[in-house]
Amino acid sequence: MKVNKIKEAFNSFLEKKVVPLDKKIIIAIFALVIILPTIAFYFLHYTAKTKEIRGLESQAGKLRKEIAGAKARAARLDEHLAEMEETKRLFAEASILLPQKKEIPSLLTNISALGTNSGLNMVTFSPGGERRQEFYAEIPVTLKVNGPYHNIGTFLYEVSKLDRIVSAVNITLGAPAMQRGEMILSSGISLITYRFLEESEIEAQKPQKGKKRR
The missing domain is CATH 1.20.5 (Single alpha-helices involved in coiled-coils or other helix-helix interfaces)
Structure with missing residues (x-):
């Protein structure tokens, strides 16, 4: 209990x-x-x-x-x-x-040879002074030739086929004269060819620092 x-x-x-x-x-x-x-x-x-x-x-x-x-x-x-x-x-x-500078003499020789091969008598072949542009130079060439009219045409045609650029800028046809049954012209031809400027030549054209162009 x-x-x-x-x-x-x-x-x-x-x-x-x-x-x-x-x-x-x-x-x-x-x-x-x-x-x-x-x-x-x-x-x-x-x-x-x-x-x-x-x-x-x-x-x-x-x-x-x-x-x-x-x-x-x-x-x-x-x-x-x-x-x-x-x-x-x-x-x-x-x-x-556009040839290099060293190739120009060979090119001019080729142009002269084309004239002779075209049946022209090369009286004078006178390369002129270069005219420099931005990256190339123009080289004028003055020729005095004697030959038939169609031979002059043949010469210019052959020049146009060259790998290098050669431009005919002026042609002066002189008084014709009959020689051996053929009409002969005393003509003047002005050509211009071109070449690349070398890097040093391009640099020489640039204005030098500190000098102002006149």
Whole structure:
């Protein structure tokens, strides 16, 4: 009996002294138990990873821009190389038309030979002084020849077929004279041929620093 009384007294003590928890408090405690770890995970792990991802995205954006810039520079380089090749090709073609300085004597000899081979008598063959332009020089040549009219035409035609540029700028036909049953003309022919200026010659034409052109 005493034992039962003790149990009853103890239970009564618990009922009076230990207040049952309200349901709202229980829910709040449960929520804290569940939410607090989630919040801690967000701030400690997810936020850090988000910052890392954003940093990587920023780096990726910069790399994409650098790659795009490199591609653009490569495209421009290809264009420059193509332009350089085109310039080389044009220069090679121009080099055929405009001889170098050392080739001029040979060219003049060829012109004189064409006159003789065309049946003309070369009275005089006089190269004049050069007239320098930006990157080339004009070389005038004055000829005095005797021969039939059609031979003069043949000579000029052969000159026009030369690889080098040789222009006939003036032709003066003298008084005709009958010789051996053929009409012979004493004629004057003015030709101009051209040559490339050497780099040193081009530089020499440029105004020197500190000196003004008059």
